[in-house]
Amino acid sequence: MEWRDTGILLSTRKHGENSLILEVFTPEHGRHLGVLRGGTSRKMAPYLQPGAQLDLTWKARLEDHMGAFTAEPERSRAAMALGHRIALAGLNTTLALLTFCLPEREAHRPLYNRSEALLDLLGQPDLWPLAYLRWELALLEELGFGLDLTRCAATGSTEDLAYVSPKSGRAVSRAGAGEWADRMLPLPDVLLGKGAAPDREIVTALQTTGFFLEHRLAPQLSDRPLPAARSAFLDLLARQSQRPA
Template structure:
């Protein structure tokens, strides 16, 4: 096995006294794990930061063997880890990607969306410019993994207007009229989650509650506590930032 490709670092775990096991998302070969010799060294730690773009080269004698990985830094986002809000966003979005995606399966749309989300975080660490993009990334990830929400028409009436809610059971949109009297049992559906465009902070938090429900139920079932803790830290910091 020999693969050379640009990749986004999504997870780093210490291994032994000096090495690290790194998982990185490539566009055409999916998440690829590898052992980086000296990955805990002072020289390599800034390179092996989640969200960094690297040029990776994986080598292994067999497909079952953990590959040896060498990396060259292409673009660093390490400075963002010093910004509490941006750091929380990077921690969550990379942890979600590393946890949710199976290894060695190509998800080019996920790769491109993750790259765009990371670029948005880098361009606007204040969160106003990236929080909505994060929600849309989570919706895309759900869809790509087979758990997409049906947001095109009301599950009860078939209508396409005033789709303000989502059923927490079916993941289907519910129109305002059909939802009357049951609003408390449904999840809010902000318009930007369907059609893009501007989003208020109320819309963003509604979107985060919406995606969190289905991520926790359908994708992070066995890894909920560890991975969703990163999301809780992010949402808490977002709330404090806009208070």
């Protein structure tokens, strides 16, 4: 068995004296693991940082074996991420969620394309929070838990949408929420693609998407909590949003 693909490096762990097990996300083969012999060498180690883009060839005797990679670096993203705390926290969050959410060896090309585009924005920290929010919405959509924010679930109206139903993931207007408003999740303008998207709104929006990640998606995947990297990123973004302009 053999294939060649590009891929985002999610993580590495040592294997034997000089090899690594690479975990990557590829467009055609999904989240995939394999052994990279010589991965700890001085030649390869600088290129094998989380988020790196790699040209990969995978070989195995049988399809269900872990197999072995050969890897050539296409581009590194570490320098862009290290230059800004939000970017670094966002990189860690993105890779952790992909590792947590994606089944092995199942292609998710639309999500892959969005993930690659998101990581290529690491050098633009002013754009990163909004880009990350859109990516998280796409992650929920790709895995079957997308939000429907087009019209009110109760009245059908497209006006004055202010909440998200925690049960259905659908938008609810103020009139439609009525006495149940205090049980709803907030629907800031940024989730509707409106307004200037300040960081404080993005934090609120990520609290809403986080509910569905934690209470809808995660229980379907495992009994483990969401990666701590996401909470760390959200806390950092919240502190940034409180600073004077």
